[in-house]
Every structure is written in structure tokens, then in C-alpha cells.
Amino acid sequence: MNKQQKLDEIRQQILDNQVTPELAETATQLVFGSGNPDADIVFVGEAPGKNEDLKGEPFVGAAGKFLDEMLASVQLDRNDIYITNIVKYRPPNNRDPLPAEKKAFLPYLQAQLEVIQPKVLITLGRHSTNSFLPDLQISKDHGNPKRVKLAFRDDPKSGPQVLEVVILPLFHPAAALYNGGLRQTLLDDFLQIPAIIKKITAK
Numbered sequence: 001m002n003k004q005q006k007l008d009e010i011r012q013q014i015l016d017n018q019v020t021p022e023l024a025e026t027a028t029q030l031v032f033g034s035g036n037p038d039a040d041i042v043f044v045g046e047a048p049g050k051n052e053d054l055k056g057e058p059f060v061g062a063a064g065k066f067l068d069e070m071l072a073s074v075q076l077d078r079n080d081i082y083i084t085n086i087v088k089y090r091p092p093n094n095r096d097p098l099p100a101e102k103k104a105f106l107p108y109l110q111a112q113l114e115v116i117q118p119k120v121l122i123t124l125g126r127h128s129t130n131s132f133l134p135d136l137q138i139s140k141d142h143g144n145p146k147r148v149k150l151a152f153r154d155d156p157k158s159g160p161q162v163l164e165v166v167i168l169p170l171f172h173p174a175a176a177l178y179n180g181g182l183r184q185t186l187l188d189d190f191l192q193i194p195a196i197i198k199k200i201t202a203k
């Protein structure tokens with residue numbers, strides 16, 4: 001089975017297991033993730049908004065357009081990355097995802113990462129950042145890459161799955177979109193991406 005087929009299976013598991021049935025009820029569809037399953041870089045956002053809910057793809061609205069501009073600023077595009085969210089159904093009225101909703105989707109996000117095996121994980125906003133590194137404060141720690149070993153699923157037979165990645169916490173593009181100061185900070189933080197990739201791939 002190739003990576004895309006494995007990802008398709010995880011998508012189907014979310015549907016079969018009826019994860020967050022209340023959100024599934026109010027959302028148009030599941031927004032699982034898109035991009036290149038062989039990418040070294042995975043971006044993780046918060047939850048789909050209105051446009052994503054209608055299209056079934058992450059980051060296709062205004063925040064996504066800004067993200068595309070930032071990707072272009074470091075000579076990347078959507079084919080070079082994989083992108084997904086913590087919560088995979090749109091919360092009603094774009095409210096913040098609830099702790100229980102984030103928890104319910106975490107095993108599926110971890111399964112996606114286990115398949116893709118990224119070298120760099122770019123967390124967009126506090127919900128995403130704190131799902132991996134609960135003690136970080138996005139206002140203080142944004143733009144500081146951190147090398148971490150993420151321990152996933154502790155299988156009694158094979159033990160914990162460990163993924164070694166560099167996490168780069170960034171402000172959420174939607175938050176930065178209309179705030180000049182944050183916008184420039186996010187643009188500046190983004191410019192670190194090429195150096196991080198170079199360092200990792202040089203090894």
C-alpha cells in the first residue's frame with residue numbers, strides 16, 4: 001500500500017468510527033488533509049472554516065491565500081507540502097474547537113504523521129502548537145524551531161511509535177491576516193523555513 005492509500009484508510013476510519021458526531025452533523029463534509037504525502041513538511045492548522053467545509057480541502061479561504069503567498073516567498077507550493085488540521089470538521093460558527101474535539105481527532109492526526117513521516121512540522125496557531133507542545137506559548141515561542149521526539153500510540157506489542165521532527169510554531173495566518181504587526185512577524189518567521197530544511201537535509 002502506498003502512502004496515499006494508507007491516508008485514504010485513515011480518512012475512512014474517521015467516518016467509520018463516527019468521530020465527533022455532533023460536528024459531523026453540522027458540517028458539510030470531512031476535511032481530511034491535502035497535498036503531497038511524500039512531503040518533508042507538514043502544516044497543521046486548527047479546524048476548517050466555511051470555505052474549507054464547502055470545498056473539502058484545508059486552507060482554501062482567505063487564510064489559505066495568505067498561506068500560499070508565504071509559501072511562494074520561500075519558493076514552495078502546495079505540491080511540496082502536506083496540510084491538515086487538528087479538528088477535521090468545521091465547528092459551528094467557526095467557534096474554537098473544544099478540548100474533547102481536539103482529543104478525539106488526535107489519534108488520527110498522529111496516524112497521518114506516522115504515514116507521512118515528515119521532518120518538519122509547522123504548527124499554525126495555539127491550538128495546533130499546544131496539541132504537540134502543551135507548554136509552549138505561541139506569543140513567546142513563535143518562530144523558534146524545536147527538535148522533538150513525539151511519542152505516539154503506545155502499542156503493548158511494538159511499544160511507542162516515535163517520530164523525530166523539528167516543530168516550527170507559527171502564528172495562525174487568519175490571526176495575522178488583518179493585524180499588521182502579526183502579519184510581518186509571521187512573514188519573517190516563515191523565512192526561516194529554507195534554513196531549517198537545509199540543515200535537516202544536509203545530515
Ligand code: URA
Nearest residue numbers: 045046047048058059
Ligand atoms: N483555518 C484553519 O485552521 N484551517 C483551515 O483549514 C482553514 C482556516
